Amino acid sequence: MAKSRVFLFLLVLILMGSDPRNSAALWAQMKGVADGKAKAATPVIQNGIPAHPKDLAYAPLHFVPPKREIYRHVLSNGVVAYLVEDHDLPLVNLSLIVRAGRYLAPVGKEGLAALTGSQIRAGGTATKTAEVFDEAADFLAAQISASVGDTQGGAALNCLSKDIDEGLKLFFDMLKNPGFQADRLALAKSQILQEMERRNDETPGIESREWNRLMQGEQHFSTKPSTKASIDSITRADLQAFHKAYFHPGNFIFAVSGDFKTTEMKRKLETFLQGWEIGKTPVPEIPKPTATPVPGVYAVHKVDVNQGRVTLGHIGSMRDNPDAYALTMMNDILGGGGFTSRITSRVRSDEGLAYDAGSAFGLGVYYPGVFRASFQSKSPTCAQAIDIVLQEINRIRTEKVSPAELETAINNAIEIFPRYFSSAAKIAGTFAADEFTARPAGYWDTYRDKIKAVTAEEVLRVAQKYLQPDKLAILIVGHLDDIMKGNPDKPQHAIARLSKDGRIQRIPLPDPLTMVYPKAP
Amino acid sequence: MRQTLLILLALLTIGEALWAQKVPVQELILDNGFRLLMVPRRGDPNVAAGWIARVGSVNERPGITGISHLFEHMMFKGTHVIGTQNIAENLKLIARMDKVRAELRHEEQALMTKQRLGEVSDIKDPKVRSARHNERLAEMERLNKREKDLTVKDEFDRIYTHAGGSGMNAGTAEDFTVYFINVPANKLELWFWMESDRLLNPVFREFYAERDVVHEERRMRTDSTPTGKFEEMFNAMFWESSPYAWPVVGWPSDLEGITRDEALDYFAVNYAPNNLSACLVGDFEPARAVELARRYFGRLPRGAREPEPVRTQEMKQLAQKRMIAYAETKPTVVIRYHTVPEGHKDAYSLDLLADLLNGQTGRLYKSLILQQEVANSASAQQVDQKYEGYFSITGVAKPGHTPEEVEQALYKEIEKLQKELVGPRELQKVKNQNAAGDFRRLQSNFSLMVQLLVREAYRGWQTINTGPTLRQAVTAEDIKRVATQYFSAENRTVGLYYTKQTNAGEEEPGLAGLDDTEKQHARQLRAAIGHMKIDQVKAMLGQIEQQAAAAPVDKQKLVGVIKKLLTERLRQLEGGK
Structure with a gap:
């Protein structure tokens, strides 16, 4: 019946065509399909349209990545700035990297780093109240921001190029002389505490918090949560001290792009930085985690949700590992390459068990990243989807990937390579980040060759070396009763079978303000 | 790279009114009605490419809600050539x-x-x-x-991935469905091949399995988020007769029932070339794109009939509506007013009115957050849709304050807009921000491509050039007038969210038999007595016992629970000595 419907549909299409050539072309196209399949050797081309896209011919595409040195400028005080002109639009985009991070907050003052970042922007300056500063920035339509993240701080300015002098004046006043106005700090604390109370509301937040604790342990700075007590204890003086210690030109790298002349921008930056002393205290090293993750099945119970969030994984590797290229291709094929990758294809398109399913192999700059496969599936089918992911992890460790899969992964990596440099802002930003993380010079020049050199044997080798099924931790967040019940139509898949002793370690929800975890039932 | 190139966007003279910038779009209209927009901009060797169908959930009807979105998924399943x-x-x-x-x-x-x-x-x-x-x-x-x-598994994706396509995706909204990707500059013909093929010869494979994926998407976005279900309910309550009432993802029972016949009917009308526009932004030669468009999209037959505009109009709201929800979220108020659709002359005034309220120097921040300290955040927005529009204001109560207090404070701000003319400097500030924003949103090729397409779904790409001028022309009198015209009590729908305590699903001891409001009171009290000293607990317990008999019958359960909580806390404190 449906066959006739489909043909009826085609017929309608043809009858509707105002130009009789349309119908002819359509049938020719249909015929061409069949012929094309039968005789793959000679491409069938009808009206200039090949029967299959594999028969399209492409002009070669030559792309040479830009050179770091061309854009790198050392200012008179030794500060590095990447300056990339782009006069398409009358905008200037300045972004500053600051060597600072969450790990620098003293014990008991968790939350200080992020708060310092936001208050540098929100708290006015020594000579301008917050209200006056905000008013000036908004009237200028300048976007100004500041922040401190886990291992990197930053500040940014985006304004019309005609307003650049006024914009830079505000930006550097904020950066150098933040006012940390008391009422703005009190407001920020109130907002933080209100957010904090809601820590256990949303399953994605719970999942990422508990996953990081499982991987990095509870003692690492990256998992140390702020608490009501730590936020309450933070004073204006703490913000001032943190700012003074790390926000100085010795810790700065600039990335500026847009509508300016390089020599002029260089001179402007030098003028604004003039007389700003470079701090003496070296920035401490970023601490590595000391804990080793414990394999097992972990679960957080949450009512009122009908979908479970599942993560499986273990510790990954470092960015400078020579196997990084093979690992990236391996992960692309396993679950990182979108719809064409195995986990996505099987969990999503074959079985319809998830909307989002995939994997990432983390390559850390300061300490090893994390390998994780993850998906969200309705409670009864979580177990089935876990089994599929486990099968795929095992398969990529035991069978060589097919030439077609590898070729797709490699070709994609090479074809999308120019995208890393797709705009002036991206060029400046990429090179500034490379300098900040001490990426070896020439990295981009050899990138495509190293990707091209990856073989199926190497993918198998790194899969065997870096994917370790016996070390997997499995974290499930959702309605556990329903997830444990599983799918009555597919009783062969069961959560209880995932751990050797059938044990599931329940992680209770902590008190959101103290982050004290009650004893697990 | 970019900085060595010609200035491609003309009329870029600083000093001239900034909003005079025009995006130079070249337009091709084929005989079958298909439109192609082209903005060549050389940067990296890449083209942002996409097309839009002027159809979305507003064009559906009960029984097939969600079909537009299901369709978006089906369009990746291959054709007579691809995928089998x-x-x-x-x-x-x-x-x-x-x-x-x-x-x-x-x-x-x-x-x-x-x-x-x-x-x-x-x-x-x-x-x-x-x-x-x-x-x-x-x-x-x-x-x-x-x-x-x-099936040749995911062949559609594989071909693009292999060729260096990136960022391939699609999106469905109330008024449109859009499909987009970035392709390397030398693969432009591949895009024409793939997109025209799936419009000419689609095969809706995995038609019944794919709706499971859509159900998962719904679970992720709506069911398993603290406020998703309530937002859906609020929207359905706001619209009385308009098809904007149902969610883009559709009602679950409709998703189960949609048949392939219905999908084919829908496709024949809504995905005919006369209902489509495509757009290319990036590194390509327009002459070559025109030739490819004629060859590839020219073969699509025009639809047998033109898609009809939506028939059902929203009924005028005559009485205020309110929703009270308990959710794992911050105490929040959402206020919505019926206003005007996209392109209406008042939409520009409402846009600027929202800008006056928003931001660090906006009226809501200054008044509700800094001065009155009743809220921790607040924002406003005019939402333009094709057939009907609305204005939305949201505020999150500061701890110790209720959503109702925030609601009243928001009304005071609205009243001020209705009674007083906004000052010239304040109005100029938001106009300056709009002028800068008009440039900022042109920075990315991909984003420009999507913006032009979405405008095609409404009244045509030209509004990217005409809109800024109309926005700059708004006067203080316009703002006052629209505030008075649209922000009336009977024209609003209000949603109030109270915080429902997070719990791990372990039975909440002792709260059985209470309704949601009572549970809420009991939880708040339990949190409060956690901080109380032994004397305070004793004093409170004494008071409760005295008053218990006088409490109304339907509150006796709550009184019992409170007594129990206090007794337990007392025992705990005494035991701790």
């Missing part, structure tokens, strides 16, 4: 699947009848299925497997 090893065999299988699906539908409807009569409580329970039902399910599974064996 044997199209003839594949089509036979599809016919058989449709037949089995119709029989299954029959079985499901029988179960639904039983459910209505109370004979069956869960129609998904395998135990309630008939033998015939199970047979059909087994056959469906066999057919699915056979289709899978015939």
Whole structure:
């Protein structure tokens, strides 16, 4: 019946065509399909349209990545700035990297780093109240921001190029002389505490918090949560001290792009930085985690949700590992390459068990990243989807990937390579980040060759070396009763079978303000 | 790279009114009605490419809600050429699947009848299925497997991925469905091949399996988020008669029932070339794109009939509506007013009015957050849609304050806009921000491509150039007028969210038998007595015992719970000594 419907549909299409050539072309196209399949050797081309896209011919595409040195400028005080002109639009985009991070907050003052970042922007300056500063920035339509993240701080300015002098004046006043106005700090604390109370509301937040604790342990700075007590204890003086210690030109790298002349921008930056002393205290090293993750099945119970969030994984590797290229291709094929990758294809398109399913192999700059496969599936089918992911992890460790899969992964990596440099802002930003993380010079020049050199044997080798099924931790967040019940139509898949002793370690929800975890039932 | 190139966007003279910038779009209209927009901009060797169908959930009707979005998923399933090893065999299988699906539908409807009569409580329970039902399910599974064996898995994605396509995705909204990707500059013809092929010869493979993916998407976005279900309910309550009432993802029961026939009917009208626009932004030669468009999209036959505009208009709201929800979220108020659709002359004034309220120097921040300290955040927005628009204001109460207090404070700000003219400097500030924003949103090729397409779904790409001028022309009098015209009490719908305590699902001891509001009171009290000293607990317990008898009958349960909580805390404190 449906066959006739489909043909009826085609017929309608043809009858509707105002130009009789349309119908002819359509049938020719249909015929061409069949012929094309039968005789793959000679491409069938009808009206200039090949029967299959594999028969399209492409002009070669030559792309040479830009050179770091061309854009790198050392200012008179030794500060590095990447300056990339782009006069398409009358905008200037300045972004500053600051060597600072969450790990620098003293014990008991968790939350200080992020708060310092936001208050540098929100708290006015020594000579301008917050209200006056905000008013000036908004009237200028300048976007100004500041922040401190886990291992990197930053500040940014985006304004019309005609307003650049006024914009830079505000930006550097904020950066150098933040006012940390008391009422703005009190407001920020109130907002933080209100957010904090809601820590256990949303399953994605719970999942990422508990996953990081499982991987990095509870003692690492990256998992140390702020608490009501730590936020309450933070004073204006703490913000001032943190700012003074790390926000100085010795810790700065600039990335500026847009509508300016390089020599002029260089001179402007030098003028604004003039007389700003470079701090003496070296920035401490970023601490590595000391804990080793414990394999097992972990679960957080949450009512009122009908979908479970599942993560499986273990510790990954470092960015400078020579196997990084093979690992990236391996992960692309396993679950990182979108719809064409195995986990996505099987969990999503074959079985319809998830909307989002995939994997990432983390390559850390300061300490090893994390390998994780993850998906969200309705409670009864979580177990089935876990089994599929486990099968795929095992398969990529035991069978060589097919030439077609590898070729797709490699070709994609090479074809999308120019995208890393797709705009002036991206060029400046990429090179500034490379300098900040001490990426070896020439990295981009050899990138495509190293990707091209990856073989199926190497993918198998790194899969065997870096994917370790016996070390997997499995974290499930959702309605556990329903997830444990599983799918009555597919009783062969069961959560209880995932751990050797059938044990599931329940992680209770902590008190959101103290982050004290009650004893697990 | 970019900085060495010509200035491509003309009229860029600083000093001239900034909003005079025009995006130079070259337009091609084919005989079949298909439109192609081209903005060549050389940067990296890449082209942002996409097309839009002027159809979305607003064009649906009860029974097929969610079909636009389901369709977006189906468009990646391949064609007569892409995605199969044997199209003839594949089509036979599809016919058989449709037949089995119709029989299954029959079985499901029988179960639904039983459910209505109370004979069956869960129609998904395998135990309630008939033998015939199970047979059909087994056959469906066999057919699915056979289709899978015939399928060239994810070939559509694989071809693009292999060729260096990036950021491929699609999106469905109330008014449009859009498909987009970035392709390397030398693969432009591939884009024309792939996109025209899926418009010419689509095959809706995995038609019944894919809706499981859509259900998962719904669970992720709506069901399993603290406020998703309430937002859906609020939206459905706001619209009285307009099809904007149902969610883009559709009602779950409709998703289950949509048939392939309905999908084919929908496709024939809404995905005909006369209802489509495409757009290219990036590194390409327009002459070559025109030639390719004629060759590839020119072969699509024009639709037999033009898609009809939406017929059902929103009824005028005559009385205020309110929703009170308990959710795991911050205490929040959402206020919505019916206003005007996209392009209405008042939409520009409402846009600027929202800008006056928003931001660090906006009225809401200054008044509700800094001065009155009643809220921790607040924002406003005019939402333009094709047939109907609305204005939305949201505020989150500061701890110690209620959503109602925030609501009243928001009304005061609205009143001020209705009574006083906004000052010239304040108005100039938001106009400056708009002028800068008009440049900022042109920074990315990809984003420009999507913006032009979305404008095509409304009134045409030209509004990217005409809109800024109209926005700059708004006066203080306009703002006052629209505030008075649209922000009336009977024209609003209000949603109030109270915080429901997070719990791990372990039975909440002692709260059984209380309603949501009472549970809320009890939880708040429990949190408060956690901080109380022993004398305070004793004093409170004394008071409660004195007043217990005087409490109304329907509050006795709550009183009992409170007494129990206090007694437990007292025992705990005494035990700790």
